[in-house]
Amino acid sequence: MTEEHRGPMPGRPPENRQEAMRKLVWIGIWLAFLGAPVSDLLKEEHTAWATALGWLALAAFVGVYLALVFRHTARPLARATVSSMVAFLFCLAVVTSLTLDSPWLVLFVYVSVGCGAALPLELARWAIPGVTVVMALTGLTTRGQWGDFLPGLAIPALLGGFAMTGVRHLVRTTVQLREARATVAQLAANEERLRLARDLHDLLGHSLSLITLKSELAGRMLPDRPEQAARQVADIEQVSRQALVDVRAAVSGYRRATLAGELAGARTALTAAGVAADLPAAAELPPGAPPDAEEALAWVVREAATNVVRHSAARKCLITLTERQTLDGRFVELRIEDDGRGGPSAPAPGNGLTGLAERLAKVGGGIETSCGKGFTLVARVPLAQERGSAAPEGRDAR
Template sequence: MTSVTEDRGAEATVATIGRPPENRQEALRKLLWIGIWLAFLGAPVSDLLKEQHTAWATTLGWVALAAFVAVYLALVFRHTARPFARVTVASILVSLACIAVITSLTLGAPWLVLFVYVSVGCGAVLPLPLARWAIPGATAAMALAGLTTKGDWGDFVPGLAIPALLGGFAMTGVRHLVRTTVELRQARATVAQLAANEERLRLARDLHDLMGHSLSLITLKSELAGRMLPDHPDQAAQQVADIEQVSRQALVDVREAVTGYRRATLTGELAGARTALTAAGVAADLPAESGAQLPPGAPPGAEEALAWVVREAITNVVRHSAAKRCLVTLGERQTLDGRFVELRVADDGRGGPGAAVPGNGLTGLAERLAKVGGSVEATCGKGFTLTARIPLASRECEHGVGEGPSAL
């Protein structure tokens, strides 16, 4: 186990939903996810390979299919990064629809599948109110075109109508999910900024409360001592002594305040643990930060000691365990030796037989827990488990022995 360091590379592993590709690798990944659905174009490709049409018609078919695919990919891929203008979007959709109509009427029913991509394109790029009408419209156009195409209408249109409707409306749902994700990311950034601003205000307020009165008093007494120094050296010496006393007390107050700022808390450590585990690709099952409260009877310093346990244990999971899942539990436990608050951190990574070999991390945690009467235990097996226990005061001690009307 090692001490906590800054988590680097977290942003590189964060999902890029709703964000334009930032490099070639992300662009290729997005293009792959869009292009994989082109597999359903097997029907028109098979129709061209069967050589049932004239050479001229086959050539035009390949050109039309290549143009359709290129325009479709450009429309959907570009819309995920920098959307086209509305006029451009409308022109592209009309072009796709025209290619679908012409090829279906001239080459036959297998080309009706192009209308499915027109429907998906409408759901991907059109405003949601307009997409609700354009998707059924594209499906209806496919049905009408199927009435005059070569081939059996019943073999193609009924089987393509449902994919056209579902594909189009599913794309509108994906867009809504992307928009919600972007808004959530922006809201989180806003909350983080507000929290930082609130922390700055708190620091300024605390510094004013701590130092304002002391510095004002030091200034006043310094001026008074300066006036008394020529004629009343004894009184000036008393003022200087008061200045020294106020300065020492101010220094003590500042040190206590800084110690409070640097004190580890369970809430903060659990929030940091969730972020670190997610960035490392480890499924995190942690208590809610808002509910990370110790049971009644916990000794002073217990929260800080357990916070250090969380910090050290999560660092070990991220750096050394190669785990897929990490479970953190916190709660009260009743044993034959009394009541304890127990914190357990378990992962499913590299383990091993027997007990873990104590290192600097375990030794440091044991020393911290010993100050509050607690203990730490590490076990290896199918994964690694770290358990910290701190005794709680008995309920009689919490309420006071012999209290009540019947006490003598």
């Protein structure tokens, strides 16, 4: 199953041609409101020279507008370049409206949107109302019924321009959150390295010092007292073996996946991918869970969250951790549901589900999958029966 393409993230430039085309189509679809100038040129009410210049001005306006909005929202242009492009659009809107009549006043709406999309926010707050006022004054000089054009153009000019400033605020906040998340992840990684360094120092510092001391002592004893030197060498072997055991235990503890850690990682991954995550607040297993049950369920959460992000095209993901009593005994059940396009109903050999089934089988559990409106994965691990529990009815106690 191939990875689902979600398009460019807010505040991030397109990474390939497909993302660039999607963004260009999203920006260009709003050019449909230029139907009034196009209709005006097609009516042939102007001279051939004015019609030709009108088509040329409209093409230049659309080209500069798309370059301004598309290019600036991908990678910000220099302030002087932005100001020049906005000024060009503004002058072209004024000239065409004065010479070709009121249908061309709609160009001011795009100038207002361009101001909101590209100008500095402090300047855009004043430029958008200014463009709207100039549009109103220009409309008074045209031959059309300006009273009919004012509500249909002034309001979109104001709303469109300020809506773009709101989108820019949202994009800037998204970028800042992404940078903050990356910083937190880096700090967490640095803290983990420091903790590992401290633990290894505490584990190996005393052992290595003792090994060094006994090695020097054995070296001095070797010529005259070989038996005592041999005892020192035996002590060195014992200390080094114990140090090796301690290091292996420490490293295995760092490698061990925890349910709380994987749930936190799943929340971050799902949120970053635009998936609404509903996850349990607590990640403690009920009494009676096998020793390795938490690690097995943690791997289930990791694999399931990865599949939701990469393959499901889901908008929501629900993860629940509950204890259930069945006819076969007590179970802890981990359920992951999404509203995406679904997937295979059973684990296929060689994929991640097979690995999860093998991990759960080691702790006596199992995994079930189903797809309908979305994809559901259920992992169950049996819990040990509590001492003193009554025997099930219908069985003879022998």
